[in-house]
Amino acid sequence: MSKQAHVPPLLDLFRQFGYDGVTLSKISQATGLGKASLYHHFPGGKDEMVETVLTALEQGLEQIVLETLRSQGDAPTRLRQMCDRISKAYNDGQKPCLLASLMLGSAKEVFREQVRALLTLWIDAIATVLIEAGMEENLARQRGEDGVIAIQGALILAQGLGNPLPFQRVIQQLPHELCRPI
Amino acid sequence: MSKQAHVPPLLDLFRQFGYDGVTLSKISQATGLGKASLYHHFPGGKDEMVETVLTALEQGLEQIVLETLRSQGDAPTRLRQMCDRISKAYNDGQKPCLLASLMLGSAKEVFREQVRALLTLWIDAIATVLIEAGMEENLARQRGEDGVIAIQGALILAQGLGNPLPFQRVIQQLPHELCRPI
DNA sequence: GTCTATAAAAAGATAGAC
DNA sequence: GTCTATCTTTTTATAGAC
Numbered sequence A, B: 001m002s003k004q005a006h007v008p009p010l011l012d013l014f015r016q017f018g019y020d021g022v023t024l025s026k027i028s029q030a031t032g033l034g035k036a037s038l039y040h041h042f043p044g045g046k047d048e049m050v051e052t053v054l055t056a057l058e059q060g061l062e063q064i065v066l067e068t069l070r071s072q073g074d075a076p077t078r079l080r081q082m083c084d085r086i087s088k089a090y091n092d093g094q095k096p097c098l099l100a101s102l103m104l105g106s107a108k109e110v111f112r113e114q115v116r117a118l119l120t121l122w123i124d125a126i127a128t129v130l131i132e133a134g135m136e137e138n139l140a141r142q143r144g145e146d147g148v149i150a151i152q153g154a155l156i157l158a159q160g161l162g163n164p165l166p167f168q169r170v171i172q173q174l175p176h177e178l179c180r181p182i
Numbered sequence C: 001g002t003c004t005a006t007a008a009a010a011a012g013a014t015a016g017a018c
Numbered sequence D: 001g002t003c004t005a006t007c008t009t010t011t012t013a014t015a016g017a018c
Helices: A001-021 A026-030 A037-040 A046-070 A075-091 A107-134 A136-162 A163-180 B001-023 B022-032 B035-041 B044-070 B073-090 B107-132 B137-161 B166-181
Strands: none
Touching: A001 A026, A001 A037, A001 A046, A001 A107, A001 B001, A026 A046, A046 A075, A046 A107, A046 B035, A075 A107, A075 A163, A107 A136, A136 A163, A136 B107, A136 B137, A136 B166, A163 B137, B001 B022, B001 B035, B001 B044, B001 B137, B022 B035, B022 B044, B022 B107, B044 B073, B044 B107, B044 B166, B073 B107, B073 B166, B107 B137, B107 B166, B137 B166
């Protein structure tokens, strides 16, 4: 299944241009494959490409989550580890999030469920760490949302300002913010 | 200048579909104008439409900001007023932000400066309220960023989960969060 | 100001040779 | 598995009548 080999360029295209902004010509250029070859690997066209990328992303997120839950140390330390990996995945704030990019245009209806599942997985992972550290469950779930909100918002701001520093600051402060009492 | 009359449908299209996802057919349907008529009002095509919407948006944001700075009361009260208006502009979390939508695809390079200017205006407005309330300047500026980050991130999450409640919660808590000491 | 008609370019998709 | 060539549809954009 050599589909996997083409995931990195596809991920980069869809997160930066969105579903409607990615054309077969762009994909052809980025992968080095002709259009016909692309349809050989992905008979379903762009939809199947995005599905493939989302599947790979889910596996990646699960790994990050699992490693966080496995790791030793207190909650801030474990969350720091998750943040480090997440930050790396976004190139320290210089690349947008695929999940956000897929919420625009025609892609929204098609991939809504998969995006929702990934976001929920992510929120639950943060909440679990906080609950294990003794936080009340409803607050922990709110903080899970707050974590994802902070990361997504910081990515938007970094893109909009053309400056990754706000993202880097947020990522640095996030473990402490999530653990703080009400 | 009857261009202004078409701003609301154009704003709605571009924020929901992004620049690349909006086609002249969609615009024609949303405005009730034929394609040729659209080029009569906007000879520059989609670019000029977005410019027009961004200009209207800047005026709207300036109004919100000015009214906040003019309003009576302590900082949380003034920020609450700003949040109420902002929330309404996003239909209580059910509509995406144009600034975020324009950071994708071909629009990114074209409108970067205008998006940056609007985000900066917004951040500065929040910071100004906090500084007037006695907050240290660097912290106030961080909090300005945090406010925009929270709103943008909450909009993304609300879209992604298909549930506006996280956005409404964030908006409700935001004035207090922004004013709290370190 | 709005329309019909039309052109020109780009996009999605497939056939069939190698 | 990859390519060239081709086809269909869509999109952007314009000309010109009313």
